Amino acid sequence: MLKLENISYSVSDKKILDNISLSFSVGKKYSILGTNGAGKSTIGYLIMGLEDYKPTEGxxxxxxxxxxxxxxxxxxxLGITLMWQEPARYEGLNVYTYLTLGGKLDVTKDEVEEALEKVGLDPFLYMKRFVDKSLSGGERKRVELASIILLKxxxxxxxxxxxxxxxxxxxxINNIVDYVVSYGGTPIVITHREEMAxxxxxxxxxxxxxILAHDNTKKVIEIFKNLCNACDHPNVPVTKELKIDGR
Structure with a gap:
């Protein structure tokens, strides 16, 4: 299990995350839902341990x-990975080398080709392409998805x-999320879109x-649609009462 306990995170005295606790168990698919600027990506960066992303508390x-x-x-x-919203570029590094970690990953060429096909990239066209600005953002994101298939x-x-x-x-994307669960991994989807959650x-x-709500996804999406999408104060937590399913 992955757990965040009483996490707060501040930058220059501005509190980005305020005493939140989350837990993620094996065998389940999770989403962190919220409007832009809510602090969702910050949670991902803290879990990944990126430079300058250490909890202020917790x-x-x-x-x-x-x-x-x-x-x-x-x-x-330890087995934690982050699929970036804007994937990195690597000058001089081709897709095949990137996906095999320079030959260090124990996978066959056929497995690399199969992973690329699963994300909609033709291996013949993409194996030797460079992971640089010659690839569009969408293409680089597909390469990142292929790396998840191979790295598990x-x-x-x-x-x-x-x-x-x-x-x-x-x-x-949903197929890749399902795939993570199929091999025993735990996917955590950070999104502002109901369709993705x-x-x-x-x-x-x-x-x-x-954290305004934590429940099964359908109930949380109902709260999101009725409360957050209509909120005209995105930087101030909403406190008005909302009844869901008679509660």
Whole structure:
């Protein structure tokens, strides 16, 4: 289990996350839902342990062990990976080399080709392409999805996975999310879109750095549609009462 306990995060005295707790168990698909600027991506960066993203307060645990001070490389080795909203570019590195970690990943050429086909990229056309500005944002995101297929991380954080990919590709992304669960991993989908969250089992609703709701995804989406989408104060947590299913 991956757990964030009483996490707060501030930048220059501005509180981005305010005493939040989340937990993610194996075998479930999760989403972190909220409007733009709610602090969703910050949660992903904290889980990944990116530079300058250490909690101001609180701790992060993986399988009962405190990983709060571990860096991004250490967390990667523990099986945590982040699919960037805007994937990185790598000058001089082709797709095949990127996907095989320079030959260090124990996969065959056929497996690499199959992974590319699953994300809608023709291996013949893309194996030797460079992971640089010659690839569009959508193409680079598809390459990132192919890397997840091959690496099989324990925890995969999808940061706005549909960004830069056409609407017709939502099914493909959902298939990759399902695939993560099929091999025993745990997907965490960070999104501001209901369509992207629907394929998850459990959701957290975030507003201005606070958790407003945590329940099965359908109930959380109902709250999101009725409360957050109509909110005209995106930087101030909403406090008005909303009754769902008679509660």
């Amino acid at each position: 701790k992060i645990f993986l399988d009962g062990k405190d990983i709060t001070q571990k860096n991004v490389y250490e967390r990667s080795r 991380p324990k925890y995969v954080i999808f940061d706005e996975p549909d960004s830069g990919i056409d609407i017709m590709s939502l099914d493909m 629907y394929n998850t089992d459990e959701a957290y609703l975030l507003c201005a750095g606070k």
